Structures are given as structure tokens and as C-alpha cells.
Amino acid sequence: MEYFKSGLKSVLGTPQEGLQPTGAETVERLVDRVRSSTLLDDRRDACRALKALSRKFRIEVGAQGMDALCQVLEMDRGDCEIVGYALDTLCNITASESFEDEEHPHLSPTSVGSLGEQFTEIFIKQHDNVGLVLGFLEEYDFHVRWPAVRLLTSLLANKPKDIQEIILVSPMGVSKLMDILGDSREVIRNDALLLLIQLTKGNANIQKIVAFENAFDRLFDVISEEGYADGGIVVEDCLLLMLNLLRNNTSNQSFFKEGSYIQRLAPMFNLPPEGDDTGWSAQKVSNVHCMLQVVRTLVMPGNPAQVTMSSQKAMKACGLLEILCGILMASGVPVDILTETINTVAEVIRGNHGNQEYFASVMAPSNPPRPAITVLLMSMVNEKQSFVLRCSVLYCFQCFLFKNEVGQSQLVQTLLPSSTEVANLTTGQLLCGGLFSGDSLSNWFSAVALSHALVENPAQKEQLLRVLLATNVGSPPISLLHQCTMLLQQGSKMQSKLGLLMLLSTWLAHCPQAVKQFLSIPTSIPYLTAQAGSNEHDDSEELVQGICAFLMGICINFNDDTVTTFSKEKLRQIVEKRLGLETFLDKMGEVSKHELYSKAAKHPQLRPKQPSELLLDHEFCRLFRALEGMVVRALSSKPHSDLVNGSSEHSLLASENSLLLQYKELIREQDHKLQELTQTTERLTVEKSTLQREVKDLKSTLSQLRDENMLLRAQANTGLGQTTSGNTLGREAFHMLEEVRAEARRWKEQSEQKDSLICKLEEQVKSGVVSDLDTQLTLKSADQTIASSDIERELQETRQQLAATEEKLAELATANGEIEKMQKDQEDLLELLTDQDTRLNQLKAQLRALGEKVDDDDDDNDEDLEEEAEGCEDENSA
Template sequence: MAYFRSFFGGGAESEEENGAEMVEKFVERVETCTALEDRRDALRALRSMVKKYRLAVGTMGMNVFMEILDKERSNPELLTLTLETLVAVLSSDDENTDEDELGERLAEVMLKKPVFLPSILSILETFDFAARRCSIQLLTSLLRHRGPEVQNGVMNQPMGVSRLVDIIHDNREVVRNEAVLMLCELSRNNSQIQQLLAYDNAFVLLFGIVESEPLDSIVIEDCLFVILNLLRKNTMNQQLFRENGLVNRIAGVLHTFLYGIDEESPDTNEWPKQRTANLIFLLQIIRSLVSPDNVAANTHAAQKAMHQCKMLHELCRVLLSELGVSVEVLTETVIVVAEIIRGNYTNQEYFASTSLITQENTARPSLLVLLISMTAEKQPFKLRCAVFYCFLSYLHENEFGKTKLIDTLLPSSQTDGSLTTGGLVCQAISSSEPVQAWFGSVALLHCIIDVDHLREQLLRVQLTVTVGEMPVSLLVHVSNLLTSMGNRRVQMRAGYLMLLCAWLLNCPKAVSQFTANQENLHYLTTQIVDECGEGTESEQQVLKGLMAFLLLVCLQGTSEPNAKKSLEQLIERRISKDTITAAVEGVSRTEQFVRAAQKPQPLAKTPNELFIDYHFIKLFKANEGW
């Protein structure tokens, strides 16, 4: 009794004391009574008291519960009552296991009992419905409270993982579904468990359930969640998945989800929310196989397989058809397509060859469709970011695609007034909408990263900014846009500065043309020391670092001795080298830099968070040590 009172502090209420005494009495009956009916009734009483006296039942009854699990396996009724009581003991009223300290402590006590896990795994092999279901529920609850300990305990038991996977074969749907929920928890954050599950044929078994359920079944979501756990960042499982021909199988599942089981009479009504959720999980599984975070060989092999089994074709149809999927599904599909084509020339060219049939019955190439969506202010921001990422993925390591885009801007290209990819990018750069201008600047930046000869090609581009006036070069236009903003519009300035830095790097001709205009140098040298600009302190630090980096690029690209000396003196007189160095070094300490450096896909949740580009950061880091 003293032990029980210590949990509540001094002066526990009499009701609690009386409750504890009743629990103690029933526990004693379970221990000492010889008649089965008396023990059963005492267990039922304890089960009914759990909600009110959870701690007392859990602590006082623990030893007798363990004894029943260990020695009464031939008695399903006692086993089930005991298991139901233990499940209730671990369940919090508010269902928030993250903050259920009592549940954590009671789970820890259970797991420290040597007979506990072996007993649970043995009970799982019985065919009694109630005992099997309750033991699965208990294991699921334990995994939520003490996941790593349970995972290690299961692995230490002979054939522990295999015995759990075998439950999926149970023909009783309730038991099977409980087993899937348990695997959701078992498969979290443990690569060894994940590999054991995969080698025990979990992929095939789970896909079997997915294919047998209605498209709007929540059981499908649970199955797909387990598959996603097994594949995400697990190199061995990704390889096994591919080698077992499961990319073809997932392509078939995708087709069914998009067009229904009966293609001849497709469902044209709005999808139930659960069907949408299931499809998004399926797309995330596809994405896990081609993620840039994977080993490159795995990603490339998966990209190839997805092209061969027509999955890329299927996904392009979603983007370029009147299928009418939700914005959430469309956004996720765009991201999946982006990662299937990213860095894979065959897939990039296939994507570029697809087109949308417009209402005028004309074919509009997919790249134009992307750029039109990217530059449309009325589109949801999340979708615009996905489309932007897809366009960058088309350009990634695709020199032919970059060259084709820049060719559409050159004077020699045929202009019949129709839309071109290059024209839309330049329109975006000139836009008064900050997000659109940033997208356009970074898209053009990606055309010239790692392709030096295209930097000079871009110098040939001429734009007619004002009707009736002479065209100006694109470099002059971008420079004028930057200097015209003074210390305002931080996001647009960040885009223009990144573009200029990438353009002038390793391109002496571009440096010469940029520095020939003294207004450009005056702008950079005055804005670096300006303390009154728009934006947060962190944004200002990024901008100053980009301007300092651009000045260093100009210095490095100026080969004529007198011109170089003159530029050095100008910088030293107006700023000082120490200020330049401090500004460049300060960029990597900003929140914008840290956020953008995480993934090639922009992680911005709001338009203002778009500030630095992932690939520009790589270029910046490679050259900041001048």
C-alpha cells in the first residue's frame, strides 16, 4: 500500500485507498483461488477497475498477470481477460501516448519480466480469436510506448519477426488488420527489423491485402504505411523490392487507383477522402524508390524500371489530362515525376516529348505546361513549388535540355509569336510578383550551372523591354532590375544576385560587360554597408553575402591587370576586404541557408521562405574560399 501511495504523493484520498484495497483483494483471489470461476470473476473485476484505478491494477497485479501468461496458455478465457486488462493498463484516457508517462513506466515494468515477450509470442501462435487479437493489440501498445526495447526483444527471440509476419496470413480480417497496425509500429526507425520484415515476404503479403481491399479502405493506408517504412532510406530493401519485380506490381496498383477497378465504366464522382489519402501514400512509396537521398545506383535503377513498366507514362497522364484529381494528389504526382526524371536523360526526354491537348485541340509541350503553372499567381503555392522543382529536375545534369531552352532565346531562333520555354522564363524574371521573379531567376540559373559555354551563349540574348525602344542584352536587363530596387524587395534581389553570380562565374566576357557599367559596382559597394534595407536581419545578411560573393566573382573574372587593380582599390576604398570576407562567411549561418541546404526540393511553406537555391549553395560553397 505504501508503494501505491508514493505515486500520488502524501495524503491520498480515501476513495483511492479504498480502490487500492479492492484491487489488492481481487489480485489475491486470482492468486489463491482454486476454482476457475472465482479466478475468472476476479480477473473480470480487475479489468473493469482499470479505467478508475489504472496504476493500482498495473502495479499490484503485474506478477499474477505474468504468471497467467506463462502458465495458463491452455486456458484461452483467462489469457484473454489478462491480455485485455494489460491493454487497458497501457491505454491513456486522452489517447496521447507521447505524454502518457504512466503508460511508459508500466510498459517498462512489463518488458523487464523475463517471461513476458516469449509468452506473448507464443500466445500469438494460438488460433483462439480473442487471445490472438488481444496479444497483437498489447504488442502494438507496447511498441508505441517502448518501441526500441520491444524491437530488440523481438529480434532476440527465435524467429521473432517471422512469427509476427505469419499473422498476416490469418483469414480473419479483424486479426489481420490488427497485425498490420502492429507492423506499422514495429517497422519504425529500425533498419534491421525492416530488412527482416522484407526478407519474410512482407512486401508481397501487404500488396496482396492492398489489391483485395476497396480503394477507399483505411486498411490500404496502413499497409502502404508499412511498405513506406520498409523502403524509405533503406538501400537493401529498395534493391530487394526492385529485384522481386515489385515496381511492376506497384504500377498496376497505381493504375487501379487512378482509373478504378472497372476501367470501362470509370468513377467520375469526387473521390472519398480515404481514397485520396491512399493514393498519396502510394505516390510517396514510388518517390521513396527514386529519392535523391538514396544511393545513386538504386535511384537510377528504379528510374529505369519505372520508365520500362510505363509508370512514368501513367504519371504524366495525370499531369496532362482532365482526370480531375485533387490539388493534393496533383502536387504529389508532380513531385514524383520530378524525381523519376531527375538526372536521367532518357526519362527527361520522354517527359519533354509529352504534351497537353488544349481546348483549341493543339498540343502544348509538357515543359510549357509546367512553366505556365509555375508563373500563374492564382495556383496554390505548394503546387507552384512542386512544378518549379519538376522543371529544375528536367534541367538537372541535362546539358541538351539546357541548350534547347537557351536556344529559344537566341536571335537565330524562329519566332512566330508562339510561347517558348525561354520566353516564359524571361517573362517570369521580369515579373513584378516576387515569387515568380525568383522562380524565373533560379530556373535560368540552373541552365548555366556546370555548363560554361552556355554562359557565353546567354550573353547573345536580346530583349525588347519597352515597345519602340532598342533591345538590350539580358545581362543588362537583369542588372537594371537589380539596381532599380535599391534596398527593397529582398526576395527578388536574392534571385537576381544568385543568377548574376552563377552567370559571371568562369565567364570573363560576362564579367567585363557587367563591370563596364559603373552603376552596377556602385550599387553593390553601397548596398553591402547599407543598414536600412527591407527584410529581416537574416535576409539582409544573405543579401550582403551574395553581393560580396558577386564582387569576388568579378575580381576573379577580371584578367586585365590594370582593370583588376582598379576594382580591388574600389572595393578596399568603399568596403574593405574584411567586410567582404565577413559578409560571405555570414551567409552559411543564416536560417535561409540552413533550410535551403537540406534538399533539392524547396521546403518553403510560405512564399517568403523562398530565398536561396539548393544547387546555388553547392556552387557558393565550392567557390567561397577565394
Template sequence: IQKLCDRVASSTLLDDRRDAVRALKSLSKKYRLEVGIQAMPHLIHVLQTDRSDSEIIGYALDTLYNIISNDSEEEEQEENSQKQPEDLGSQFTEIFIKQHENVTLLLSYLEEFDFHVRWPGVKLLTVLLKQQGPQVQQIILVSPMGVSRLMDLLADSREVIRNDGVLLLQQLTRSNAAIQKIVAFENAFERACIHGVIHFSVVGHLLHHPLKITILIVSSIRNSGPVEVAKYQKCGNECIVVEDCLLLLQNLLKNNNSNQNFFKEGSYIQRMKQWFEVGDDSAGWSAQKVANLHLMLQLVRVLVSPTNPPGATSSCQKAMFQCGLLHQLCSVLMATGVPADILTETINTVSEVIRGCQVNQDYFASVNAPSNPPRPAIVVLLLSMVNERQPFVLRCAVLYCFQCFLYKNQKGQAEIVSTLLPSTIDATGNSVSAGQLLCGGLFSTDSLSNWCAAVALAHALQENAVLKEQLLRVQLATSLGNPPVSLLQQCTNILSQGSKVQTRVGLLMLLCTWLSNCPIAVTNFLHNPSNIPFLTGQIAENLGEEEQLVQGLCALLLGISIYYNDNSLENCKKEQLKQLIEKRIGKENFIEKLGFISKHEFYSRAAQKPQPSFSSADHMMFDHEFTKLVKELEGVITKAVYKSSEEDKKDEEVKKTLEQHDNIVTHYKNVIRVQDQELEELKKQVESLRVQNEHLQTTVTQQVSQIQQHKDQYNLLKVQLGKDNQHQSSHSDVAQMNGVQPEEISKLHEEIEDWKQKLDQLQEQLREKDSLIETLKLSPVSGETTEQASQTNKPSGPETDSEFHKHVEALKSQIQLQSTDITKLQTEKQELLQKLSVTPVSVSGDNGTMVGKTADLEGRLATLLQETQELKNELAALSEERTSLKQQLDSSNSTIAILQNEKSKLQQEVAESKKEQDDLLVLLADQDQKIVALKNKLKELGEPVEDEDDLDAGDQGDEEEEEEEEEEEV
């Protein structure tokens, strides 16, 4: 090795140096330590100086990889391999990255397209990240375009480099939020959507259906030959590259809110639905397929994890419901033939998708199992939870699913409790309800079923005082011939029978949850005279370490019975129970036993996360929500036990006073809220009336414009009628001046008859023209009113009448021509023109025509007058309606003014009540100061005064100050 190193360092010929590096590579696997110590500086020098020769660079990179890598499988394949220290690779990595220029030099070699340079460089950088991840990540992060160079590896046309590039990015993005953001915004998500043919673009395997390997096939057609296409068609979703990409995607999204938001806004959640279209796969479930689907489910959980910010989790949950992903997950949940571990992870995934989301919880409640008859999915899952033959992890998953279904879901809680109430139980017994399954598990012989059922029932009561009271109505028939007992009594009976520790812990957690913040339940519990002696006996005994947990829970239950006691039972008042503790247990001993709970190892594990995760069934002791309850009550119970009766009375008085003031303030707040709502409604009505008034004003303006137009039409027709009358009178005068001779009457009659026939023909034509004019006139006139209502400036009646008169004048001109011919005949026979016998006939014909025209005009005039009268009536009605609207508006304004005055009065009353409350608190403070002064005087006079009372008085003063601060905040 030393000779080879000398050749690398001193040889001037490139071939000699290349052969020496090749020899070092062959020895590097078997003699890692020797080659690493002696050859590493020379290999780094080769990388710096011989960049032009890709072959020697490839050998140098491979040698460094063999030195740094701790691949045990390759070492075992060597027959005479020596045992190497486990941290040898880490030590060599530390030496290599001590000079940051070495990592930068390695990044530059990743830009080389030569396969013999790029591939060894990718492997070497991957192993460096495995050995010293944070240090190498920091170097890459500060290197110019460092992350971008690594992302370019995914665009390589060679499959090996693409796949190893994914592995490199896995190591690079591990536990580094800054690099995760850079990788995500380097189009790590977008490439798979836009360039769907590139299956190696980080998540290209993921964002399309893994079971349908379209991306892989298309990519292979583009970049590979037919052999690789067949290989991808065979591997499908069982390809290990899919697993690598899923792991990379998990690194990018886990605990990274920015990337999660980017993933959601990019609509990638909608594409995840296709992952779970499992269908009927006759080929079965291979190990790789199970691993891939398991990672896909975990990826969904990353987006809706309870540790994420509530807003981000809620938005992802809603998106999963809207795109149908939740429906698809429920289909996998209810499918047959699904492996147990996949089913368990699916249950956990559905749990977190519905946790705290009311819409998703309602949908899950409506899901039915494909059975005959169909049964709710919740019932089917609970059957698995209380069945001791089911796997332990599956039962834990079902419990977690039930807890998530009830989390912040009062509707679901009420539905579960209602299945236990007497009025809703199915009398036929044909169907099993969720409540019946929980009661069955609660009283079964399997301790794990007891614990799971107790915790599940406790979650149905979580933060719901109404259901705690309703559950007191549940009656159980324990055996034939015996009267039914309440569920509360049956729990205490089983507890006193000395069952297994796990069963007693579950029942005690249920009772503590049930009695907390429910005085009625506490009264029912204390009504049984055997409960308190049992608890004090359990706490007072000196038992083994296993029983300490039970003792602590008994102390907690007894403390809850004191703290939430309303003193309604004469024999079990607060003071009497505290005296009992002091006599039989001792206050210090009681507090010590109470502290056993929070000091227990299982308590610490359960408090970490909501999901139950235990190595074995024996370790299932505490529930996550119960740990919150213990943390909340431990301090207040300790104070309640140490308080004296006088302090309790003072606290009760102050509490009642504060409650009264709070009730008054709440009442006035409700009144003000209602008045605000009424005020808003009145404002909306006023706004609506204002808009309606404006609309009516616009309508009135349009109607006035229409009336004016009709008036103009009326005046025009009236003028035309006057002209026609003048024309008629002139014809009469002319007729009186003309005369005809009696001798020519017969000839003139004959000619007149001829002309009459012609005139009749012309009049017939005139009637046809009039009918045509009337037809044309009716169509514009019918549309005229509508057009005038919307456009006041549109021309109407006068133009139509002018056209009509043009036609009439044309016909009159024809008649005038005929009259001219008649006049010519009369001129030739002057002797006959002096006779006036013909004149009446002519005048009668002209008068008949004019009379018809006059009648027509008078009819049209009457119609216009009638329309004008109707418009006047409508205008008067609109004016009256406008007046009434103004009156309503004035009335609304007066009502608003009255409500505002009432609101100001109420606010003044609230201020006065708060002032009275402050005065009361000042009075209480003065009284405490007087008490302290009197005690000091007693001490000066030599009277014995206990220091504990002084301490309690100080504590009382602190509590009063805290209450005063809370009151000021209110």
C-alpha cells in the same frame, strides 16, 4: 482493486481468479494508474501459470493493454475518467519489458489460434512497440523465430487479426534495418505475387490494382461470407487497410538499399503501373482514396529518392521507364479533375523519376498536354509556376520538376536557352516558349514569380559555360521607342531599383551562377560602369537584418567578379577591384559580409535536400544547387581578396605554365587515344583477313577434292570406252569368218527383215530406257556439284555410271539372245552360211548401235574435261587472291609496328615534359626559400618586415605544395 489483486494472487479456484481478472479489466480504463501499480505483477503471474485457460489469459492481456495504451479517444468516452499523465503508458511499458521473459511470453501467446488470446496479444504487442519501440524491437530480434511468429499473423483467416497484424508490423519495422530485411525476406513481397488470393499478405493490397479489388473479393470468397464480399467491393481502393499496407511497405523500403534492390529484382516495380490507372471516376475523390494514392506516390519516390545510392536510383528510374510507369504518371499529371494535393505529389514524383536520367528526361520533354493545339508539358507547368493565383506548394513542385528536368541534362538546358535566342523566337507570337515564360516571370510584379524564374534560369546555366556565353546574346525590348537591352543589363537594372528582398536575392543568385566560371560574362558585367559602385555601396552600408542576406550576396557577386576576372578591361582589373574593396569596404568587413550567407538559417535549410520545402513564400530565399556554389567559392574568394599583386602575378605565371603543360599532356593523350583506336581498327582488320584466309583455304581444299573426283570419273569412263572398242573389233572378225550361199539369199533376207522389225522394236524400247536414264542421271548430276562442295567424302559419278551400264548390259543381253536365234537358223542352212552377203547387214546394225554409244561417251568425256579445266582456272584465281591477302597482312603488321614505335616516342616525350615541369616547380621552391632567407636577413639587419607577408608567403608555399601534389597526380 487491492481486494481483487488479493483474490488473483491467493485464490485456488480458477473461476475466482477469472472473475477477479475480469473485474480488474473493467476498472483498468478508468483507473489506469491504480490498476497498473497494484495489478501488473499479478497479471504477469497469471500469464505464466494459467496458460491452459484461454478466457483468463484473454482478460489479463486486455487489462494490460488498457493500462499501457494512451488512447485518448477511449478515455474521453468515459464519463468520469481521471486525467492521466501523458507518459504513464511509457512508464508501464518500461516496467513490463524490464524482464525480457515477459515479451518472449507474449510472443508465445501469439501462436495460440484462439481469437480471445491472439487478438489481445497482437494489440498489446503493438502498443508496447509504440511506447518503447527500439527496446522491444531488440528483444524480438534476439528471440528465436520472433519475427517469423509475427509474420504468421498475416496468414490468419480472421480479418481483424490480419489487419491488426499489419499495424503491428508497421511498428515493428519502423527505423530498424535488420528487422526490415528479415520481414522482406520472409516472403513479404513474394506472397502477393504467388498467392494473389491472399489480400492480407503484407502487400497483397498493393501489388495489384487498388481500384480493382480482385484480390480482396477472391480472398473474401475464400475466407468470408457474402456480406464481407459486398463490403470489400464497396470499399475498393478507399479501404483503410490499403493505407496500412502502404505504410508498412514504406517502412520496409525507405532508406533500406537491400530491400529496395530485392523489390526491384523481384519485378515489383512493373506491377506498380496498375496503381495509377485512375480513369474517369464519377464517384469523385474521397478522403481515403486521396490518402491511399498519396502514399502510393510517396512509395515510388522512396525508390528514386536523391538520397539513395546513385546506381540504385538509376536502375529504378530505367525500370520505371521501361515498364511504362513514367508514362502512367505523366498521364495522371496531365489529367483533369485531379485534386490539388495529388497533382502536387505527382509532380514531385515525376521530378525524381526523371532527375539525372537522360532517357527519362528526353521522354518528359516529348510529353504534350491534351490541349488544342498541343503544348509541351514543361510549358504548361511553367505557366502554373509564374501564375501567382496557383497554390504555393504547387508552384514549388513545378520548380522542383523543372530543376530535375535540367539536372545533368545539357541537351535540355540548350533547348531552354535556345528559346530565348533571337534566331529561334517565334515571330508570329502564336505559341509561348519556356524561355519567354521565364523572362516574363523574372520581370513580373510578383516577388515569388521573380525568385522562381531566376532560380529556374540559373539551373539552365548550371555547369554549362557555353550556354552562359550564348545567353549574353539575349536582347529585351523593355518599352516602345527605346533600344533593346541585354538580359544581363536588365537584371542589374531591376536589382538597382530596390525591389523586394526576395526578388533581389533571386536575381543575385542568377547573376552569381551566370558569372561563375565564365570570364566573358564577368567582362560584360564589369563593362557597365554602374554595377561595381552599386555593389560596393550595398556592402558598405549598415542595414537591418533583412538586408544582411542581400549584402552577403552582393559580396559574393563582387568576389566572383574578382576571381574570374581576365583583366581584359583597363579600369576593372583584379588589383584595382581589390584596392577598391580595401578603401571603401575593408577586407575584414567584406569577408564578414560574405560570411552572412552560410550563417543564415534559410541557407542551412536549403542545403539539406534538393527539393524546395518551405513553410511559406517569404522563406524561399536559397536554392540547393546555389548552396553548393557558395560552399565552393567562399574560400577561394577570401584567398583572392587577400593576395597581393605580386602573388597574383606569380599565380598567373604558374597557372599559365601548368595550363601549357596540361595542354601538351592533353594533346599527347588525344594523339595516343587516336592511335590506340587506329591500332584497334587495324587489329580488327587483321583478324577479319585471317578469318577470310582460313575460309578461302577451306574452299581451295574442297575444290581440290572435287577435281580429284572428276579425274577418277574421267579415268573410269576412259577404261569403259576401251572395253567397248575391243568388243566392236571382235564382232567384226566373227562377221568376216561367216558366209552364206547365194541360193538362200531371198529366204534369209525375209527372216532378217523379220528380225530387223523385232530389233527396231527393241531399239525403240532401248531409246526410251536411255531417255529415262538420262533424266535420272541429270538430277543426281545437278546436285552432285553442290554436295561435293560441302561434303568431299560423298559418293558421286561412278555409282551413277555403273547403274547406267547395268541397263545397257541388260539390253545387250536381249540383243545377244536374238543373235543366238539367228545363229541357229544359220546352222540349219550351212550351205547358206558360207555366203558373206548377210554379214555386212548384221555388222552394220551392230556398228550403228556401238557408234551411238561411243558418241554418247565421248560427249560426256568432253563435258568432264571442260568442268576440270574450269576448276583449274578457279583454283588459280583463289591462289592469286590468297597471295594478295598475305601481302595485305604483311603491310598491316608493318603499319602496326610503326604505330607502336610512334606511341613509345610520344610516351617518352610526355615523361620528358613532366620532368621539365618538376624542375620548374623545384626552381620555384628554391626561389621561395631564397625570398624567405632574404627576409630573415632584413629582419636581422633591423629592416621592417610585415608579419602578414610572412603569413602570406607561408600560405603561398602551402598552395604551391598542393599544386605540386596535384601535378604529380596528373
């Protein structure tokens, strides 16, 4: 401490006896010394002292010394020591956290936390300041490069968007940051990783630049050096940066796949051999979790289908899917890693038939061996298992059945009667066991899993109707549909009811045979009517009531009227008389308004925080969205006699909707044609500009030829002694005239082609598009009275667009007139050139008649020959 005080004395001088300067005064003197000192050593000592005071007196140093420090970075950049002090000082005053020895008695903790942000805003007002710091990254000196990295990290933490934009427009800014990853000093490399993680958050352009600066190669090299999953936190930082580059960035995902980086992911998942007691450290768990996140980013359902499919094929080809399945069946894997691995395998096989077939063939190392799917389903229906693990197994099973008709068929076959005895548990038996168990969560999981075997597969819906279940001894078996209906009516738990309702809705939709069997159960419609008419206001109860109404609407829409007691018309009457149509529709509308409906509809994977949030399934939400309108129309339609009497306003509404769709389709077509016409107009405008430039060049050439002709005439006036030079210039002029003629012919041909194209375009617009639109609008004018005001507004906009197009065509016609005028001038020029040739030939003939020798090689002369002929005539006359 005494050494520090003596250093300050040497810099500031010894204060007067009995007067101790305050912190602000000390900082003021030091800042003045930095600004005014002519000796570099004095400025360096002052910067060192400011760095020492910047923690305790951050406000004073930042407020008074910011400009001086920036001046040091600008003027003294050649001295690494003073630059290092200035950068360290700026790091301290822009830090987002407070220091233990910081003095700020008059500031609240909130104000202290925003100090770094305020000083950052002051620093980046001059964008060149950030450019200076980026420039210091090229300096290899540790005391310059490291504080420069730390300062940029602080600036990014305080003003991320602003710093991203500044670095993005800075020349080679991102490249300079990428070069630091190759620094042999680990502390700089590791801080550079943290800097790049901050820099690449939420900025697709920076992500692309970083990826194409060989970021993936460098990251994989660092991960390999650190020991893959067994490495330290540096491995996790590399994977976090990789996640930033890949998440929601289709370009980088394609680059990752095409660069064969998927193959480099496989060695990262190699587990220790059996019997290894090293275990799973907390850092290894974090590393593997991030590795699984990288894999999922490449195959998540939200990606473009082409990117996902190609990544899935590459993962299967390089053995990554096999390694992941091995982790599923391995022992000693932590629960959170096992859960995330199940989710990863689910998305690797989702919608890919080859990967789904491979997953179906994976066997668990049990005695006797069982399929991995069966082992996973056993965990799902086991209420002792972790809740998140059971959710992940359901997601994996859903992905296995997604667009997999073979897998759906095999599941249903395990429920049908078989001639052979089945010793082992099957998937169908496990799902039925969970469906009939006393655990409501198992009921929900099993019902949803079974419903996915019926998604977009009407054949399996009819096959599932054949499933019979044994009851008490001596009683006949009952169908699975009947049993599900009974469980629904007897159940008291909301979760179980919702699972069964979703299963029945999926089963009955688009399957009249299932609707017939359901309506044949005497208590089915009375139960749905009672539920839909209930007045309970609990959130879960409202969902049950809404889905019961939806299921009843499905029975109306897909009813083939074979069950006379519950035909379409009778079901409509039940709805209208017992429930009321408005009440019924309101009940059904409550489903789509529910918060859990919105969450389930967004993503196929279930992400509930607790079991009570597990109520709706993603595929059911898709089905509800697709069929809700059909159900409303089915309830609103009436018999033909009622239509004649005009008692069905909803049918008129359907007619209006149909007309609205026709008009929208018509307007969509006209918009497409207008876009094509606009593109053609723009292209013709560009070609017109090109032709105008060519005409301008031709005029310049003609002007040059006229000047040369004048020169030839001047030479001819000096006498025939200059015939040789005149002949040479004449030949050059004649060649240039020939080039002008050829250019004029080519220009004329192009003009004719453009005229033809413009005429066709005018005919197409005036006689085709406009007349077609007017004709269709005239034909539909009688129906337009019932259309909404939106249609009229859209038609008015279309007419305005057509008027704008006609104005553009009028401009083209005007331009065409100018082209025709220039073409006429060119033709006049050609006629003059032809007359000139004729005159030259006559002059040659006169020269030969007067006895002058005219060689064939001199046929290229033009103006000179004319002058010679005139001279000879004058001599003869003399």
C-alpha cells in the same frame, strides 16, 4: 449492473452487513484469489473480475496484480479463456490513454497519461513476459490472439525502443508477427498492420527482417483485395508500412527493385475513365498520396546513385512514368495530389537522360497541343496558382535540367534570335515574361529556373550573352545580362533582388566573357559596392549584402583584366579602401550563417511554408560553398612586389594551407600503408597459428609411432613365431613414417615460404615505408616551422603507429625463430629416419648373409627385422 454485482459476490463472498469494501480491497482479494486458488475455475473467475475492474481501478489492478497476471500467462497458458482475460487486463492497465470511468482523484492529467508507460516498464523488466505474449500469437483462438496483438501495440507505443530490441532477439519473434498478416479475420489483420507500423519505425534491422519475410508480397495482396486506391484505410496502413520498410533503407530498396515490385506499383495509379463521376474521396486522396510517397522513396536524391538510377529505369520500362505524366495532364485531379505527382515525376526524371527525353516529348491535351513543360511553366509564372504548386513546378523543371545539357541548350536556343517565326509560347519566353513581371515571386521563380540552364555548362553561359531584348521604339536592343543588371538596380523587393543576384552569380562564375560584359556596365560595380557597404541589419538585407559581396568576389576571381577600369587589382583596391577587407569578408560570411541557407543546402526540393521563406536556391548554395574559398584567396593575393616586401599575410596563409594539404596527403598515404601492413600481420598471425597446430599434430603422430615401435620390440622378444604379425605392424609403421616424412616436407616448404614473406615484409617496412616517411619529413622539415600544431600532432601519431607496426614485426620475427627451431627439430627427425633406413638395409644384408630368406615383400619391416638380425647373430655366436 446487478448481474455484475452478483458475479463479484460469487467470487469475493458476501461482505458483512453495513461494510462496503473499497476498490483497493476488492482488487486485493481478487489478486489473492488468482494467486492462491487451486481450482482453475476460481482463478478464471477472479481474472474475469480483475478485467472488469481494470478500467476503473487501473492503478490498483496494475500495482497489485501485475505479477499475478504474469503468473497466469506462465502457468495457465493451456486455458485460452483465462489467458484472454489476463491479456485484456494487461491491455487496459498499459493503455496510453485514460478511460472515462477511471478513478484517479489525486492524480494530475499528466500523471494519468504516464501510467501506461510506467506499467509497461514494470512489465518488460522481465523480458520473458514479452516472449510469452509473442508465443500467444501462435494461438489461433480469437480471444487470445487479438488481445496479444493489442497488448504488443500498447507496449510499443509506450516503450518503442525497448520492445524493438526485445522482439529482435526473441526467437522467431518477427516471423510470428508476420504470420498474423495472413489471418482471415480482418480485425486481427488490421491491428497487426498497425503493430508492424509501430515496430518498424527507425529500426533498420527489423525492417530488413520484415522485408525478407515476404512483407511486400503480402502487402500488395492486401492492397489488391481492398481495391487499390479506391480501398479503405487498410490500403493506407499497408502503404505506411511499406514506406517504413523503404525509407532510408538501401538494402530494402534494392530488394524491392530486384523483386519486380516496382512493376506492381503501376496498376495502383489507374484513374477512372473520363466522365466517371465517382470523384476523389478523402480516403482515396490519402491512398494516392501514400502511393506517390512510396515511388519517391525509391528515387529520392539522397539515395545511392546506383539504386536511384536502376529504379528510374524500371519505372520507365514498366510504364509507371507514363502513368504519372498522364495524371499530370488529367483534369479533375485535386491540387495536393497534382502537386505531389509533379514532385514525383521530378525525381523519377532527375539525372536520367532517357526519362528526361521522354518527359520533354509529353504533350498536353490542349488545342493546339503544347509540351507538358510549357504548360507547367505557365502555371509557375501565374500568380493566381497555388504557392505549393508553383514550387513543385520549379522543382520539376530543375530536375529536368539536372545534368541535361541537351535540355539546357534547347532552353537557351528559345531565347536566341531565330529565322523562323515561333507562333507558340516557348519556355524561354515564359521565363523572360516572369523575370520582367511585377510579381516578385514570379521574378524569383523565373530567375532560379533560368540559372539552372547554366549550371556546370559554360558553353550556354556564353550563348546566353547573345540574347538581345527589344526596348522602346527607335532604341537599340540591350543584352539580357544588361537588362538583369538594370532590374537588380531598380528593384525594391528583396525576393526579386535575391533571385537576380543568384542568376548573375551562376552566370558569371567560371565565365570570363560574362564577367567582362558585366564589368562593361558602368553602374554595376558601384551598385555592388554600395550594397556590400550598407549597414542595414534586416535578415533579408544581410543576405542581399552578402551575395553582392560574393558577386563582386566572382568578378575579381574570374576577371581576365580586359576591362581596364575594373581589373583585378583595381577591384581589390576598391574592396580594401571603400569597404575594408574584414568588413567585406564578414558580409559574405553572413550568407552561410543564415538559417535559410542551411535549409536550402540540405535538399534540392523547395519546402517553404510561406512565400517569404523562398529566398535561396539549393544549386546556388552549392555554388557559394564551392567558390567562397576561391573568392577569399583572390581577395587575399597581392602582386609579386608586395610579396617580396612581406606585406601579404594572406598569401603566407595560402602557402601554409598548401603545405598543410601536402602533409595531410602524405599522412593519408602512410595510414593506407599501415592498414595494409596490419592486415598482412593479422594474416601471418593466423597462418602461424595454423602451422603451430600442424606441428602439434606431427608431434602427436611421432609419439604414436614410438609407441608402435615399442610394441613391435615387445613382440620380437617373444620369438620369431610372431613374425607375421610383426611384419604387418612393421609395414603399417613404415607407411606412417612415410606419411610423416611427406608431411614434414610440406611443412618445411610452407615454412620457407613464410620466412620469405616475413623477410620481404620487414624489408618493405624498414627500408620502404619508414625510410620514405623519414626522408619526406626531413626534406620538409625546413617548411614545418610555419605549419600548425595539428600537423605535428598528426605526424607524432603516425610515428606512434609506425612504432606499433615495428613491434608487431618484432613479434613476427620471434615467431619466425620459433618456427626455425621447430624446423631444425624436424630436420633432425628426418636424419634419424634416414639413419634408421640405412640400419634396416644393413640388417637385411646380414640376414641374407647368414642364410635367412628375406623376401622383397618384407622390405617394409623395420624394428622386427632388427630384432631378427640380432637373434641370428646370437645363435651363430653360440
